[in-house]
Amino acid sequence: MQEGSGPLAGVRVVDFTWALAGPGCTLFLGMLGAEVIKVETAQYPDAMRRGAYSVSGDLDSSPTFNSANLNKLGLRLNLRRPEGVQIIKRLVAVSDVVVENFRLGVMDRIGLGYQVLRQVNPTLVMASSCAFGSTGPWRELAGYANVFNAMSGMGSITGYQDGPPTELRDSIDMRVGTNLTFAVLAALYHRQRTGVGQYIDHAAAEAITRHLGDAVMDYAMNQRVTPRRGNRDPLMAPHGCYPCKENDTWLSLAVGTDDEWRALCLVLGRPDLAADPRFADGAARWAQQAELDSIIGAWTCQRDARQAMQELQEAGVAAIPSFSAKDLFEDPHLRARGVWQDVEHPKLGTTHVQVPPWRLSATPASVRRHGPLLGGDNDYVLCQVLGMGAGEVERLAGQQVFE
């Protein structure tokens, strides 16, 4: 039922993740073909199920939870009961990967830490992601996307030149999950060849700092703090995001070579600028960027963002609108690439989701199913994966093991 044709077909993941950073990782593992079993309790279901985004307030009706948890199976289990913990051990014994993003120590307190689980499955790959990792003075601190964004340095280098730092939100969680996915895959590749499992200690804030490595290098080299630059660039100009005709539509435009500059001048209908010595080379244009910004802005604000993009791209100038979600959902390029897929959901009906961002020609990644209903796959996991009989399930249900 869950077998995909992807590279991880046959890999089973026991997924304790919640919110978005951890679920992002198991979303990707599932898209790559793994069977992901998401474990939740009735008392503490994934907070995303009830976020502001839930359509009706019921736990199975959040389209955003669905998007972040596609392909996953839902196992509802009471981990305060020893029988619940025992079921997890049986499941881990027939699985390959465990992923969790609780605060440090929670898995140990439940009785499902790595030292316990590796006894059950000696080749297990277990990944734990928390805000600052499992060592160091801040290891106990809780973290969310806003914390990773701020403490990593990303927030302070994003924003208007004359404004405050910027809060990047859920994309930061997804970046943490993406980074974790790479580590899990490397461990799985190694296990495939050697039979050796791993415990992966992952630090979310560090994962984001990796994505500003070049800025940190400036500090390492010159003890210089990277400022906020808006849309500007330290070397290129023009380099900005310009207003277009319709309200709140914008075109990003950047010129990196003299050829592109000449092409831009022709599209603007200003061959005189191409010949103007004040704009003769990159350094000159950079020095005059405020003036260039107003010239370009005067042109774009008369135009539709997409039409301006086409005209400029055909001339060889890098110009792309600052796309809104609406623009992207309606975009002809993305439609032509088959980026949107319809997935039926028992409560939400037909949902529209994005296909995996990697096209693998021989073993394609895929979206095969909607996200899990809370406990929606208990029967499959208990009876088919673990081979329990109906009597055993009923007896355990009577002891509130599935609450």
Place this chain on the structure above:
Amino acid sequence: MTAMAERDLLAGITVLEYATMVAGPYCGKLLAELGARVIKVEGPGGGDPARRRGPFPEDLPDDELSGLFLYLNTSKQGVTLNLETATGRDLFRRLAASADVLVEDATPGVMAAIGLDHDALCSLNPRLVYTSVTPFGQTGPYSQYRAYPMNLFHAGGEGYTLPGSLSNELFPGREPVQGGTYLAEYDGGLHAAIATVAALIARNLTGSGQHVDVSKQEAAMMLNLLNIQLFANTGELVTRRRSYHFGGIFPCKDGYVILYPREDRHWQGLTAAMGRPELGTEERFRTWEDRYRHRDEVNAVLREWVAAHTKEEVFQTAAPSGCPAAYFATTEDVFHSPQFAARDFFEEIEHPSAGRLAYPSRPYGFSEAPRSQQGPAPLLGQHNREVYCGLLGLAPGELAELHRAGVV
């Protein structure tokens, strides 16, 4: 049992990297750090343009001293090769024939035009994983479009929602902004690395390589799936007007902090830590709904307290209370972070021209494969002899001839 190290995880894999600037090279870096042998192929005209982007020590441009290049190319070998020559293309084929992975970032169609596309190389080496990482993917109406890193960030849909919150209050109606430095490029490279290792896992089972098409735009969109798919499924559009219901970004004595007492326990913990425990139980602020209804008062309390303290004081006081609390670390703060230091996040690497510098290292540690020391980025053409003579078996005289002919 022999002792293992981090660099054993992907040992035995040879990666040919024909890519410039950030995304493709970041993919190569991620693989090199875990032990793959990554051979970076640089073209004529000074090699990878990242060598000319900087930052440079004391702002003096030097092709061997660009911080961007040094960071993105650690632990790789570097060769030069001119693919505009027939001999150069032939050498590239021979390299690809002995490689496990090719990472390339040419505009779609360019590799085919010089006979080095997936079909051509996979007939030479059916086990090759051929990873293409481009702004808009291999197909579709935008496949030939140009995009610099800022354009790409805006193409993924995140720019439209930034900077948001406090910036939007201060400057309503202003333009969307890009993420810091090359954010969406790093994202694209990380996604390419994921797909590449996944294809290597598949190859262990099937024996065959495959073509991997990574669209950096789609990778960026996937990271913004909540906003984008919220619109796709409900019609609700997230814009720069997004903000916290209460709490958020506040200026402190020496910078900015963020506080978000969403849960009741966050609010109780935070107010107790601030020395105002009475606020934690006060009727007006008790539940989320109460705090939302009285958000102006909540924000005034927080703003006033934050303004009287430094970022370090706010963090040390508020974070242990369990409330989401952080300061906006500058690159200086990051570089001197006691937490990062305790985890050896910065790793010193000695480079023949740049000397000894501390580089951000891996955010993951593997229990059975402890951290390995990484090597420096290659000088331009540094490993020509090792690769062309050692790996391909050319005689030293042949290599000298290739130099003279401008092939390497």
